[in-house]
Each structure stands twice: as C-alpha cells, then as structure tokens.
Amino acid sequence: MPLEMRSDLDQATLLARVVQGDRQAAEILTDLIAPRILRYSARMLGDLTEAEDITQEAMFRLWRMAPDWTPGAAQPSTWVFRVASNLCTDRLRRRRPTQEAAPELADTGASANAQMMARTRARALEDALQQLPERQRQAVILRHLEEMSNPEIAAILMVGVEAVESLTARGKRNLSAILAGQRDALGYEDDD
Amino acid sequence: MHWGMKMTTERPDHDQTEALARFFEDARAHAPALRPELRRTIQQQAVLSALPARNPPKATAAPWWPRWRAAWSLPGLAAGALGALGAFWIGVSLPMPVLAIDLPVWLEAPLTYVDLISLHLIGLDDPLLLEF
Numbered sequence: 001m002p003l004e005m006r007s008d009l010d011q012a013t014l015l016a017r018v019v020q021g022d023r024q025a026a027e028i029l030t031d032l033i034a035p036r037i038l039r040y041s042a043r044m045l046g047d048l049t050e051a052e053d054i055t056q057e058a059m060f061r062l063w064r065m066a067p068d069w070t071p072g073a074a075q076p077s078t079w080v081f082r083v084a085s086n087l088c089t090d091r092l093r094r095r096r097p098t099q100e101a102a103p104e105l106a107d108t109g110a111s112a113n114a115q116m117m118a119r120t121r122a123r124a125l126e127d128a129l130q131q132l133p134e135r136q137r138q139a140v141i142l143r144h145l146e147e148m149s150n151p152e153i154a155a156i157l158m159v160g161v162e163a164v165e166s167l168t169a170r171g172k173r174n175l176s177a178i179l180a181g182q183r184d185a186l187g188y189e190d191d192d
Numbered sequence: 193m194h195w196g197m198k199m200t201t202e203r204p205d206h207d208q209t210e211a212l213a214r215f216f217e218d219a220r221a222h223a224p225a226l227r228p229e230l231r232r233t234i235q236q237q238a239v240l241s242a243l244p245a246r247n248p249p250k251a252t253a254a255p256w257w258p259r260w261r262a263a264w265s266l267p268g269l270a271a272g273a274l275g276a277l278g279a280f281w282i283g284v285s286l287p288m289p290v291l292a293i294d295l296p297v298w299l300e301a302p303l304t305y306v307d308l309i310s311l312h313l314i315g316l317d318d319p320l321l322l323e324f
Contacts, residue, residue: 021243060234
C-alpha cells in the first residue's frame with residue numbers, strides 16, 4: 001500500500017493493532033514514523049550512526065508502551081518525536097566538551113554536476129544547523145525540513161506555539177547569517 | 193520600524209528567505225534514508241514486544257502451603273517447645289507439691305527433681321504452700 005494512503009490511517013488504531021500482533025500495522029507505523037525520526041536525529045546530531053541508534057531506541061520505546069497507550073492523548077508520532085528529541089539532547093549534553101565538527105565547505109571548482117552541488121548545499125545547511133542553539137535547531141528542522149505545523153512542533157518541544165514561531169524565526173535568521181558567505185560558493189548565483 | 197528603513201531592507205530579507213528556502217529544498221532532497229536492515233529490526237522489535245500481550249504467561253500459582261510451611265517451620269517449632277514447657281510447668285510443676293500428697297511413693301523422687309528444677313527456673317514455689 002502506498003505511503004500516501006497509509007498516512008490517512010489513525011496511528012493510534014495502528015498501534016492498537018500492533019499490540020494484537022498485526023505485523024502489517026507494525027510495518028505501516030515503522031514506515032510512517034521511523035524515517036522521519038532518523039532524518040530529524042541525523043540533523044540534530046550530525047551523525048548518522050547515532051541517529052540510527054536513537055531511531056531504534058525511540059521506536060522500541062513506542063512498541064513497549066503500546067499496550068498502555070491512551071487513545072486521544074497525542075499522536076504516536078508526536079510522542080516518538082518527543083522521545084527522540086530528549087535522546088538527542090542527552091547525547092548532545094554528553095558530547096558537549098568536545099569540539100563540534102566545523103562546516104566542510106565544498107570545493108566549488110571540482111563540483112561538476114548539479115546533483116553533486118545540491119548534495120554539497122544540503123551538507124552545508126546541515127553543518128550550519130550544527131552551529132545553531134539546540135532549541136532553534138529543533139524548531140527549524142521540524143518546521144522547514146520535516147514540514148510540521150507549529151502546533152505539532154509545540155507539542156513535541158512542549159512549549160507554546162508563539163515560542164515555536166520565535167525559535168523558528170531566530171533560527172532562520174542565524175542560519176541566513178551563517179550561510180550568507182557561502183551562497184555564491186555553493187552555486188546559487190549560477191542557478192539564477 | 194521606520195518606513196524608509198523598511199523599504200531599503202525588504203529586498204535583502206526577501207533574497208535571504210528565498211536563498212534559505214533553496215537550501216532547505218536541497219537538504220530535503222538529500223535526506224538520509226532508513227536502511228532496510230534497521231527497518232527490519234524495528235519491525236521485529238514490534239512483533240516481539242507484542243508477543244507477551246498475545247500469549248500472556250499462564251498463571252501457574254504455586255500451592256501456598258510449602259512456602260507457608262518453610263516460613264513458619266522454625267518459629268512454629270520454637271513456639272511449640274516453649275508452649276510445651278509452659279504447659280508442663282503450669283500443669284505439673286506448680287501443683288506438684290499438692291498432688292504429691294496423694295501420689296504413690298515411687299513418684300515422689302522424680303517429682304522432687306522436677307520441683308527443684310522449676311524452683312530454680314522461676315524462683316518461687318507454689319504460692320499455696322507459702323503459708324501466707
């Protein structure tokens with residue numbers, strides 16, 4: 001079944017089916033939630049291996065608490081995002097004394113095709129994200145990369161919608177400042 | 193914000209937003225994907241975590257008495273011994289001198305021994321024989 005159709009299904013109902021041992025429901029929920037958690041964690045931490053650990057742990061916690069799930073409380077995906085968010089925060093706190101990776105700028109002379117250039121830009125943005133304060137980074141990733149609504153983000157970050165708007169706006173401003181010097185180097189002027 | 197200032201800053205802001213939107217677009221297009229092995233592991237975890245709910249372990253309640261017996265055997269034994277001693281003292285030692293009057297002669301000697309022992313233990317003979 002295509003994902004577009006699956007996303008219409010109520011996640012809480014799917015979770016209840018997982019508890020009954022429905023393998024297909026588990027597959028659908030995994031496909032709905034796990035890739036987003038992986039992307040979010042990878043961007044939060046800048047490390048794919050750690051992001052995979054967090055995805056597995058967050059999903060495992062969802063399965064474990066599935067029998068006690070209260071229908072109508074929150075979407076399971078929101079709950080998993082909250083868990084992943086806390087796990088990311090824990091990891092970031094643990095690694096804080098070490099220097100975070102500096103952005104690796106692209107060698108623009110060597111990037112021949114647009115595909116490689118686009119990948120380099122994506123990498124530049126993800127490196128720039130690492131320089132944002134944690135809360136701003138969370139808000140920007142969820143709003144502009146996961147394309148969630150402000151109320152959804154507010155539920156995940158456990159803050160008000162106004163706080164989400166403020167975090168997103170400040171995050172974007174900071175990102176613009178960080179990336180300002182790289183726009184020409186990353187070929188955006190050539191695309192125009 | 194001063195109107196003149198807004199007019200001069202509007203265009204760069206717009207450019208910045210547009211440029212950032214393109215960065216976001218490229219990042220979305222090159223996002224990391226879930227590895228099939230990890231996907232499979234997560235699904236297996238779901239199935240495994242559902243197993244206890246589907247097949248709850250049968251309640252094999254052990255009979256209560258072996259545990260009860262094990263817990264109470266020593267205190268019970270001690271209480272029994274103490275009770276027997278107490279009963280002997282109340283039932284035999286205390287009234288013994290009175291009974292001894294009517295007892296056959298051959299029982300006097302053993303009962304005297306018992307009386308001596310109980311006298312040492314409680315330090316008091318039968319109050320009825322103290323001649324208050």
